Amino acid sequence: MKKVFERPKSLIDVRTHYCPGCGHGIAHRLICEVVDEMGMREKVIAVAPVGCAVIAYDYWDFDVTEAAHGRPPAVATGIKRMRPENIVFTYQGDGDLAAIGTAEIIHAANRGENISVFFINNGTYGMTGGQMAPTTLLSQVTTTSPKGRTAAMEGYPLKISEMLAILPGVSYIERTSIHSPREVLKTRAAIKKSFQKQIENKGFSMVEILSTCPTYWKKPTREAMKWVGHDMIAYYPLGVLVER
Amino acid sequence: MAKKILMSGNEACGEGAILAGCKFYAGYPITPQNELIEYMAKRLPQAGGVFIQSESELAAINMVFGASVTGARAMTSSSSPGISLKQEGISYLAACELPAVIVNIMRGGPGLGNIAPAQGDYFQATRGGGHGDYHSIVLAPSTVLEMMDLTTLAFDLADTYRTPAIVLGDGLLGQMMEPITVLRSAYSVLRKDVRNTQCSIRNTKPWALTGCKGRKPRLIRSLLLGDGQLEALNDKLQAKYRTIQKSEVRCELFQAAGAEILLVGYGSVGRMLKAIVSQLRKKGVKIGLVRPITLWPFPQSELYNVSKGAKRILVVEMSAGQMLEDVKLAVADKDIVEFYGRTGGGIPSEDEIISKLKVQSAKRKVKI
Numbered sequence A: 001m002k003k004v005f006e007r008p009k010s011l012i013d014v015r016t017h018y019c020p021g022c023g024h025g026i027a028h029r030l031i032c033e034v035v036d037e038m039g040m041r042e043k044v045i046a047v048a049p050v051g052c053a054v055i056a057y058d059y060w061d062f063d064v065t066e067a068a069h070g071r072p073p074a075v076a077t078g079i080k081r082m083r084p085e086n087i088v089f090t091y092q093g094d095g096d097l098a099a100i101g102t103a104e105i106i107h108a109a110n111r112g113e114n115i116s117v118f119f120i121n122n123g124t125y126g127m128t129g130g131q132m133a134p135t136t137l138l139s140q141v142t143t144t145s146p147k148g149r150t151a152a153m154e155g156y157p158l159k160i161s162e163m164l165a166i167l168p169g170v171s172y173i174e175r176t177s178i179h180s181p182r183e184v185l186k187t188r189a190a191i192k193k194s195f196q197k198q199i200e201n202k203g204f205s206m207v208e209i210l211s212t213c214p215t216y217w218k219k220p221t222r223e224a225m226k227w228v229g230h231d232m233i234a235y236y237p238l239g240v241l242v243e244r
Numbered sequence B: 001m002a003k004k005i006l007m008s009g010n011e012a013c014g015e016g017a018i019l020a021g022c023k024f025y026a027g028y029p030i031t032p033q034n035e036l037i038e039y040m041a042k043r044l045p046q047a048g049g050v051f052i053q054s055e056s057e058l059a060a061i062n063m064v065f066g067a068s069v070t071g072a073r074a075m076t077s078s079s080s081p082g083i084s085l086k087q088e089g090i091s092y093l094a095a096c097e098l099p100a101v102i103v104n105i106m107r108g109g110p111g112l113g114n115i116a117p118a119q120g121d122y123f124q125a126t127r128g129g130g131h132g133d134y135h136s137i138v139l140a141p142s143t144v145l146e147m148m149d150l151t152t153l154a155f156d157l158a159d160t161y162r163t164p165a166i167v168l169g170d171g172l173l174g175q176m177m178e179p180i181t182v183l184r185s186a187y188s189v190l191r192k193d194v195r196n197t198q199c200s201i202r203n204t205k206p207w208a209l210t211g212c213k214g215r216k217p218r219l220i221r222s223l224l225l226g227d228g229q230l231e232a233l234n235d236k237l238q239a240k241y242r243t244i245q246k247s248e249v250r251c252e253l254f255q256a257a258g259a260e261i262l263l264v265g266y267g268s269v270g271r272m273l274k275a276i277v278s279q280l281r282k283k284g285v286k287i288g289l290v291r292p293i294t295l296w297p298f299p300q301s302e303l304y305n306v307s308k309g310a311k312r313i314l315v316v317e318m319s320a321g322q323m324l325e326d327v328k329l330a331v332a333d334k335d336i337v338e339f340y341g342r343t344g345g346g347i348p349s350e351d352e353i354i355s356k357l358k359v360q361s362a363k364r365k366v367k368i
Helices: A024-035 A050-060 A071-081 A093-101 A103-108 A160-165 A181-198 A221-235 B009-020 B034-046 B059-070 B080-095 B122-126 B145-160 B170-177 B198-204 B229-246 B266-282 B300-307 B322-331 B350-358
Strands: A044-048 A063-066 A087-093 A114-119 A170-177 A204-210 A241-244 B005-008 B026-027 B050-053 B074-078 B100-106 B135-141 B164-172 B175-178 B252-255 B261-264 B287-292 B295-296 B312-317 B337-341
Touching: A024 A050, A024 A087, A024 A114, A024 A181, A024 B009, A024 B026, A044 A071, A044 B175, A044 B295, A050 A087, A071 A087, A071 A103, A071 A114, A071 B059, A087 A181, A093 A114, A103 A204, A103 B059, A103 B164, A114 A170, A114 A181, A114 B300, A114 B312, A160 A204, A160 B198, A160 B229, A170 A181, A170 A221, A181 A204, A204 A221, A204 B080, A221 B122, B005 B009, B005 B145, B005 B229, B009 B034, B009 B100, B009 B145, B009 B164, B009 B170, B009 B266, B026 B034, B026 B059, B026 B229, B034 B170, B050 B059, B059 B074, B059 B080, B059 B100, B059 B322, B080 B100, B080 B122, B080 B229, B100 B145, B122 B164, B122 B287, B122 B295, B145 B170, B145 B198, B145 B229, B145 B312, B164 B170, B164 B266, B170 B266, B175 B312, B198 B287, B252 B266, B252 B300, B261 B266, B261 B300, B266 B312, B287 B300, B300 B322, B312 B322, B312 B350, B322 B337
Parallel strands: A044 A063, A044 A087, A087 A114, A114 A204, A170 A204, B026 B050, B026 B074, B074 B100, B100 B164, B135 B164, B261 B287, B261 B312, B312 B337
Antiparallel strands: A170 A241, B005 B175, B135 B295, B252 B287
16 A cells, blocks of 8 residues: 555654644654655754754754754854864754844844744743743733733734834745645745745745644644634734845 | 064964964953954855854854854853943853854943953952853963964864853953964863864864754753753753862962962953062062962862962952952962052052052061
8 A cells, every 4th residue: 555644764663742733843754754755864954943942853863963942043143164064954943043042043044044934822931831932822821921922012922023024135935834734745845945045045934934833822622723814813924025 | 483473462462362273252342351352254154154243242152152053163252331231141151061262352431431451350260250250261361372262262162161261351452462373272282172174073073053954853942841851951060160170260370389478360450460479579578479370160279279378469450359358268368468459440550569569567577
């Protein structure tokens, strides 16, 4: 019988620590599928963030380094500049990339660093217990915005992809989601395109992946998926923001 | 015979890095170390390396972290306020056992302070500086030539022990110009095996991330959540620090054996004190100098040994008395240790130091 579906070789066969319904597992798997498909497992050097995905290296079967909170783009810069022949990517959450690491991501993008960035936006700080993220939606309740985020008190949710898209050093930014099979496939295609840009030396590329956190959103998985598809997408529209 | 060239301490430091095979430099401008970042901008690409002016000191130290992850020899530099920003990264480098060289051309503090020479970052450099139980190797040059040689040595030591090494200079040393001969550096022969080629990285750095072709994937991290894992790392680090303390102490003893009065100072102050010793020896004063070259590990037993016959020990610093604590520890807190310091960018003059030596207190039987 023809095998039509199997675990990617780059994905280690262990149970993850992620909560049921969390989008990290899907994103990890998609990256590994693409790494396998493009035959890059032995060329990849990945940078893991601080946040729920900090131990992504327990699931990825290629070279990985940890970085301090928010600093993966700087660490990836050092790696890629010393080893341009390798494929270098960072995997960062919304706290890591859109709050504490804002300077690093903007300047890596502006230098046109030839790296791929996978930005997991689930609008909350999962690892520390569901606090407000810069990408938390207005009126979304978190442990540090207990009455719901307000523009007056906490400002508007930050649209990092739109901000970065205007920089000429950026080769490609797309916002995708994992809330439906169709969007999962589009996310996979976007991850592949980002790696292709790197292989072609086109410079900085990023895929913002809208993802779920059922645990701290306090929603069942199915509702969490629906919330991404309805509420998050309303503020963070999907699609290619820039391709050069 | 190579001809002498006139160089500032900052430039000599940069050339020392080039001689050591530094392949990556990231930095952010701050006075009084700007000649160093400018020198690297010009010189490093000529030597086949990569120079990046980063968006911040934080980014710079983390870029160095990234370069070091691949096994490349990497350096950053700054001055006091900027070094404070780098502490996060230095702690991570120490935890991940990654070699790197960090140059601090100290200026007056605390806060934004001023741009005059100072030695107020001794505690920060020698005690770890960032969070957690760790040390960096700290080298203190006192001449322009030493700015070059000790920078090269810093790369060798960092690679040997897989730990960050700090070159702790001050604004005076960074800006001062002296004629020096740039040959192969005196120290660079120590670790010829850890030169910076892909081949040498493969052979000498079996931990470097290079892509897992033909081998198992490698991981560099400092998050250790498993029961006892982090304590095991700390035990390993402490064992390494004990080896460094045993093997890497360096200091200059000048007329110190049998001296009744011992002066202790490092960096540009050490140089000043040396001139005072020469001057007073001519007048028959039994005076000598202990100039620590490694501030961590501190030359504890070297100082203890020469202090046995001493009746007075005068520690001079451009700080409110930081190395003073290490001196007191080394000589078992004998009541013969005195201190003279200037802060906030004040530079002690020879006259000030000599007049301090002329004061005879009840306890201190010897004066000049």
